Amino acid sequence: MLFPSMLRTSGDWFADFEQLQDRIDELLSGRSMTSSIRAVGRAGAFPALNVGTSAEALEVYAFAPGIDPKSIDVSVEKGVLAISGERAAANGAAQGTKSDEPNVYASERFVGKFRRVIALPEDAEPARVEATYRNGVLKIVVPKRESSKPRQIQISSGS
């Protein structure tokens, strides 16, 4: 019996280790103690999302390859942007020359219905949302309200 002696440590060694594990999980998953009530969350969901902001607009990139753009539904309701649709299964039998069932070696690609939501910031202008689909990436541009854009303030001389 070699190992029991290793398990009898004075302090709460395992609790420390678990805490470290939790911290690593937290960092890797992007989860933290305090997050927005409408956080984007759900890493690993389909489609993957990247969100960026500029002075003029909020840009959302949804990595959704192999979908007919007409079947993607992008909507904004009460300040929440929703992307939904469905991706059909790759039909192996249709690609082969014979109708018999093909052997499947890997099936990692997402299949089925999806829906992802993003809470828009207060200064977003949902009336002018634009969406384009190119090379399997859906780009959604949500312009910011005129009043919230940064602007230069002229200093007048007091003479």
Added chain:
Amino acid sequence: MQPQSNSTAMQTQQPQNVQNANARTAPALLPPVDIFEDAAGITLLADLPGVAREDLAIGVDGRNLTIEAPLKLGEANSLTPVYAEVRANHFRRSFELSGDLDTAKIDAGLRDGVLTLRIPKAEQAKPRRIDVRVE
């Protein structure tokens, strides 16, 4: 539907030796794939969103098939990232092909960010019926 079953025809492998310096600094994205086999060959589908046809590189080196492509989102305007699930700008994945596949006749197509590779079997490797002699 067991992706990890004894796939004699084609085995997935992680990229081992990093060739270019660019890839050494940034980790590559491993695209999800579907692989299926019928009597005539193997079909591989890979999700490569944000990849343009002219940027996609498919290389066969001996029995190694490598798919490599940069992910481009178009205009590089001054965007401040707020949230990112995709944190690399490069796809790479390689596969070890078996000897019964005809690497000279690989057919590739890219549409809406999905790569379709068709790798036919070599003529002699196709299944054939063996007549049993009556003695």
